[in-house]
Amino acid sequence: MKIVLLDGLALNDDLNWDSLKELGECRLYDRTPVDDNHEIINRISHTPIVLTHKTPINAEVIHNSPQLKYIGIMGTGYDVVDVKAAREAGITVTTVPTYASDAVAQFTFALLLEVTNHVISYQNGSLNNQLTDFKGNPLTALRGKTFGLIGYGAIAQRVAQIAHAFSMTVIFYNHRPKTVHEKWLQQVSLDELLTRSDVISLHVIQTPQTINLINQATINLMKSNVILLNTARGKLINEADLAAALNSDRVGAAALDVVSSEPIKSDNPLLTATNCMITPHIAWASRETRARLLAISVDNLKEFLAGRQQNIITYK
CATH class of the missing domain: 3.40.50.720 (NAD(P)-binding Rossmann-like Domain)
Incomplete structure (x- = not known):
């Protein structure tokens, strides 16, 4: 053989x-x-x-x-x-x-915590003897914030448990309704998730229906300071629309382990977008x-x- x-x-x-x-x-x-x-x-x-x-x-x-x-x-x-x-x-x-459910869930929160706590930035400041600037580089508390999951498979379920452990309100949208047993978890429509969430994390597979799921229209439903996480597939996001939203402060921050073409191409608009963190598809690794x-x-x-x-x- x-x-x-x-x-x-x-x-x-x-x-x-x-x-x-x-x-x-x-x-x-x-x-x-x-x-x-x-x-x-x-x-x-x-x-x-x-x-x-x-x-x-x-x-x-x-x-x-x-x-x-x-x-x-x-x-x-x-x-x-x-x-x-x-x-x-x-x-x-x-x-x-x-x-890789546990590994990707762990990495999802590693991305989120870097966005909210700026660990690397503060470490670099310490190494360079810079004064701590809490106002210029503010930390964000997760407790009480709403964490929205798009998709609710094995990875998303682990992410939901971690978000709950951080005392966040956890909601999710899934294209097929799920049976929910946890009292702390709420299933909502996609539009409601987009409008309510302080953090949105993508956990769906790439299909013709999910390509460009995040685009100008869906971004316009989000809070202006929303944090967008993607450890699923890069083509779920219209990267030009997200870059424009980041550069205009329409989206607060994005932390992405995947992009539309990997390895990332030099003309990807997200490379020059503000408040955008990109890692090379290593959540599983x-x-x-x-x-x-x-x-x-x-x-x-x-x-x-x-x-x-x-x-x-x-x-x-």
């Missing part, structure tokens, strides 16, 4: 693929050019099994890879694969759900979390080879 791993660099430095090598003849690439369909096809066209982290497998790649039977996505979201084309070609696609990702990715393939279903994307 031939297996191709298109982009294993994120796991290769301190983890190994011995468990994958036990399943077949492996060709492991650190990286594959994400914008070069010809090279992607060249690497996978003669193999039935492919694992990918961020290398896209689009319809053109699928149509030119006739031996392909299985695509294992090393992550939770599946926007990296054209699942419609895969379904039509009879290809099984799996993901790794919930592997603790060693413990990456080890879990590797183990589940290999286990997904084991189950497929044994004729069983595990973490398979269900097509609708």
